[in-house]
Amino acid sequence: MLSQKDIRQGLIRLGELVAQDGQHLRLILVVGAVMSLAYDARASTRDIDAIFLSPPEASDVRNWASQIAAEFNWEDDWLNDGAKGFLQGLKQGKSLLQSDGIEVWQVAPEQLLAMKLSAWRDDTDINDSKRLLQEFQDLSLEDIWVLVEPFVQSHFKQKARYALEDVLSDDSL
Numbered sequence: 001m002l003s004q005k006d007i008r009q010g011l012i013r014l015g016e017l018v019a020q021d022g023q024h025l026r027l028i029l030v031v032g033a034v035m036s037l038a039y040d041a042r043a044s045t046r047d048i049d050a051i052f053l054s055p056p057e058a059s060d061v062r063n064w065a066s067q068i069a070a071e072f073n074w075e076d077d078w079l080n081d082g083a084k085g086f087l088q089g090l091k092q093g094k095s096l097l098q099s100d101g102i103e104v105w106q107v108a109p110e111q112l113l114a115m116k117l118s119a120w121r122d123d124t125d126i127n128d129s130k131r132l133l134q135e136f137q138d139l140s141l142e143d144i145w146v147l148v149e150p151f152v153q154s155h156f157k158q159k160a161r162y163a164l165e166d167v168l169s170d171d172s173l
Contacts, residue, residue, distance in 0.1 A: 001044035002078060004036050008097065010048070010068055010078060015102030017064040018056065025061065026053040027104045028092055030083045030115065034106040037096050041131045042124075047075065049083035051090060051107075086115060088153045109135045113144075114151035117160035117167075129167045141168050 002010070011027075018025045029037070032045030052061045058081060065079040072078075091108035098104075106112070113132040116125045136144050145164060152160045 001046060002033075002048065002074070003044045004040075006072075006074075007033050007037060007045070007048060010072065010074070011097055011102060011104055012099045013068050013071070014061075014064055014079070015099040017067060017101070019101030021056075021060070023056045023060070023101070025056060025102045027051065027102065028053065028090065028107055029096060029104060030087070030107045030112065034096075034112055035128050035131070038094070038106045039131050041128060047077055048079045050079060050081060050104075051084055051087070052081050083115075086118070086153070087111070088114070088151045091151070110147040111151040114148045114160060117148065117163040118152055118156035120159060120163040125163075126167060129163070130170070133167065141165065144168075 015025065028051040029048060030051065031049045032042065033048040033050075035041040036043070036045050052058045061079070066076060068074070069076050069078055089111070091111045093106040093108040093112075096104045096106050107115075109132055113129060113136075116129045116132065119125050133144070136147070139147075141164065145161065148160070148164065149157070
């Protein structure tokens with residue numbers, strides 16, 4: 001598991017390697033790392049899911065990440081772009097880290113909420129959704145849906161809508 005400190009350390013080291021190669025990397029983080037860094041919703045995450053914005057090429061990013069995995073004795077997939085298949089569009093949110101060779105942002109909260117509502121697998125998705133809904137606390141269900149719906153893949157729209165209704169009906173919010 002990667003702690004907040006590990007996440008920052010790994011990303012800063014990644015920036016150092018990128019800069020050594022004379023390049024500059026832009027990443028947009030999604031899912032667990034965002035919940036840890038931006039919302040302090042969890043102490044750690046298994047990996048960092050990110051969208052690699054080029055340049056550089058994704059293969060270069062994977063090579064640098066592999067070098068860091070060896071240096072820090074981390075899993076090879078500590079940084080990956082596997083979540084890109086679950087995105088409907090991409091909306092950049094706030095900056096999380098700026099360092100030599102690297103700029104890191106989070107995905108916009110409404111897009112992250114859309115991903116969580118679409119997945120809706122376990123308590124982690126439920127708890128993350130509850131935390132993200134705090135960002136929209138003054139909005140009605142319909143207003144939240146208008147923000148979230150464009151980021152929900154068509155085959156998940158009904159599931160995500162029901163999940164939103166379910167979490168908003170929870171009295172603990």
